[in-house]
Amino acid sequence: MAQTLSIASCYDSLAHIKPHLDATSTTLKPANAISFRRGLSSISFGKQEDLFGCSKLVSLSFFERQCSRRNVGKFSPRAVAVKEKEVKTTSPAMEEGGKGKKVMVVGGDGYCGWATALHLSNRGYQVAIVDSLVRRLFDQQLGLDSLTPIVSIQKRIKRWKQVSGKQLDLFVGDVCDFDFLAEAFKSFEPGAVVHFGEQRSAPFSMIDRGRAVYTQHNNVIGTMNVLFAIKEFCPECHLVKLGTMGEYGTPNIDIEEGYITITHNGRTDTLPYPKQASSFYHLSKVHDSHNIAFTCKAWGLRATDLNQGVVYGVITPETAEHEELINRLDYDGVFGTALNRFCVQAAVGHPLTVYGKGGQTRGYLDIRDTVQCVEIAIANPANPGEFRVFNQFTEQFSVNDLAKTVIKAGEKLGLEVRTINVPNPRVEAEEHYYNAKHTKLIELGLQPHFLSDALLDSLLNFAMRYSDRVDMAQIMPAVSWKKIGVKPRSSASEVKF
Numbered sequence: 001m002a003q004t005l006s007i008a009s010c011y012d013s014l015a016h017i018k019p020h021l022d023a024t025s026t027t028l029k030p031a032n033a034i035s036f037r038r039g040l041s042s043i044s045f046g047k048q049e050d051l052f053g054c055s056k057l058v059s060l061s062f063f064e065r066q067c068s069r070r071n072v073g074k075f076s077p078r079a080v081a082v083k084e085k086e087v088k089t090t091s092p093a094m095e096e097g098g099k100g101k102k103v104m105v106v107g108g109d110g111y112c113g114w115a116t117a118l119h120l121s122n123r124g125y126q127v128a129i130v131d132s133l134v135r136r137l138f139d140q141q142l143g144l145d146s147l148t149p150i151v152s153i154q155k156r157i158k159r160w161k162q163v164s165g166k167q168l169d170l171f172v173g174d175v176c177d178f179d180f181l182a183e184a185f186k187s188f189e190p191g192a193v194v195h196f197g198e199q200r201s202a203p204f205s206m207i208d209r210g211r212a213v214y215t216q217h218n219n220v221i222g223t224m225n226v227l228f229a230i231k232e233f234c235p236e237c238h239l240v241k242l243g244t245m246g247e248y249g250t251p252n253i254d255i256e257e258g259y260i261t262i263t264h265n266g267r268t269d270t271l272p273y274p275k276q277a278s279s280f281y282h283l284s285k286v287h288d289s290h291n292i293a294f295t296c297k298a299w300g301l302r303a304t305d306l307n308q309g310v311v312y313g314v315i316t317p318e319t320a321e322h323e324e325l326i327n328r329l330d331y332d333g334v335f336g337t338a339l340n341r342f343c344v345q346a347a348v349g350h351p352l353t354v355y356g357k358g359g360q361t362r363g364y365l366d367i368r369d370t371v372q373c374v375e376i377a378i379a380n381p382a383n384p385g386e387f388r389v390f391n392q393f394t395e396q397f398s399v400n401d402l403a404k405t406v407i408k409a410g411e412k413l414g415l416e417v418r419t420i421n422v423p424n425p426r427v428e429a430e431e432h433y434y435n436a437k438h439t440k441l442i443e444l445g446l447q448p449h450f451l452s453d454a455l456l457d458s459l460l461n462f463a464m465r466y467s468d469r470v471d472m473a474q475i476m477p478a479v480s481w482k483k484i485g486v487k488p489r490s491s492a493s494e495v496k497f
């Protein structure tokens with residue numbers, strides 16, 4: 001009897017469509033891939049095309065390896081070629097969420113922003129992207145590049161229109177330029193603003209004096225401009241601001257969600273949770289949080305600060321719809337984040353770069369949960385005058401935990417993965433207590449995608465697919481918290497230590 005290969009086991013990101021599939025359609029008979037595709041085409045439910053989109057982005061070798069592991073034959077390349085011609089649609093059910101509500105996504109060309117803009121658009125929100133495209137410039141200036149080839153924002157938007165039938169508005173400009181931002185606000189009149197548009201790398205902010213100052217100017221002034229624009233043009237607008245769990249540092253007590261109740265000398269108050277940022281970047285986020293809290297109190301603005309953990313993964317259902325919708329994936333020592341970096345390192349045979357003792361523990365989340373959390377925050381807005389803080393992550397891992405997980409996943413794919421302990425370029429505790437609360441988004445309905453073998457499989461295979469784009473010289477960390485100086489540096493790997 002022919003064995004079947006569960007698509008959901010091949011690709012964890014399909015989990016969200018399981019409820020829409022009937023029992024037979026969740027299995028793939030690889031030897032019979034064409035009829036499988038036809039079978040799916042005849043079923044009408046919202047995300048069937050995601051299935052094809054995802055399989056398109058997963059390399060054939062991945063499928064072949066999966067198939068041979070399960071002794072079920074080969075995935076048909078023809079099935080992949082044919083599916084490109086298929087018309088993509090979005091089901092009415094998927095459109096219900098947003099109901100045309102206008103959301104401005106500042107930083108919508110970036111890693112989290114692009115995935116979120118497409119998700120919200122797919123959910124029926126009317127989305128405008130505001131982005132200066134400066135993230136692409138950072139890469140050019142430092143000689144870096146995304147692992148995945150990303151097309152221009154204009155091409156991305158055109159492709160999304162073709163794939164989904166939905167229009168994304170685009171405002172290319174800098175939120176530090178208030179005249180530009182004011183025009184964008186007046187023209188689009190957002191009901192909610194999701195603000196991702198900042199310089200978001202701690203190492204970048206520690207390269208040299210110029211980049212430290214740039215980071216704080218860009219992030220703090222940009223956020224102040226957003227606050228003034230809301231007050232002036234759309235005072236009812238809900239600000240959803242991306243903060244970071246890094247604002248809290250690693251205190252030796254539990255981390256609460258934004259506030260802590262303290263009794264001191266017999267009196268009790270609920271106060272903002274203490275912040276102990278560990279880079280000029282993290283400090284910029286702390287300054288933002290204070291400015292937002294102040295304007296909620298003083299002007300009655302409504303805001304949600306999403307203290308996000310470290311994001312991993314690359315595919316969301318929408319970015320998987322077409323190669324031109326692919327998201328960026330950073331693996332270099334400046335912009336790459338822990339798990340994404342480890343997967344790319346494993347895929348190209350580079351030892352996993354564990355900084356110091358590797359006991360540094362942080363909150364992590366799948367990019368599919370980033371987009372979910374933002375939608376949840378928009379759908380459940382803060383009250384006027386309220387400054388709400390949610391800790392946005394789903395699981396805690398130490399760097400050593402992540403390395404072990406990637407080694408195990410690599411072994412399953414036949415990769416020999418090892419680690420090296422490199423001198424820690426950061427100033428941080430390498431062994432410490434860490435227990436951060438993260439219940440508020442769950443209470444509002446977040447259904448987390450926990451780190452799974454299937455996700456790691458797909459991420460590793462994704463990295464292997466694009467491994468010829470990896471610049472090995474960019475993998476080791478090259479920015480030292482202690483060696484930052486005033487001399488401008490023109491390349492990320494210029495200083496070795």
Ligand SMILES: NC(=O)c1ccc[n+]([C@@H]2O[C@H](COP(=O)([O-])OP(=O)(O)OC[C@H]3O[C@@H](n4cnc5c(N)ncnc54)[C@H](O)[C@@H]3O)[C@@H](O)[C@H]2O)c1
Pocket residue numbers: 106107108109110111112113130131132133134135136173174175176195196197198199200218222242243244245308309310311312337
């Ligand atoms: N990626 C993570 O793991 C992570 C973790 C915690 C928090 N965050 C936060 O989430 C947000 C998005 O992160 P990301 O990884 O998508 O970053 P990213 O660098 O990929 O995207 C940021 C986008 O903002 C744009 N931008 C920057 N400054 C701007 C300005 N002044 N005006 C207009 N556009 C501007 C950039 O061009 C870029 O497209 C950031 O605020 C970051 O601090 C990210």
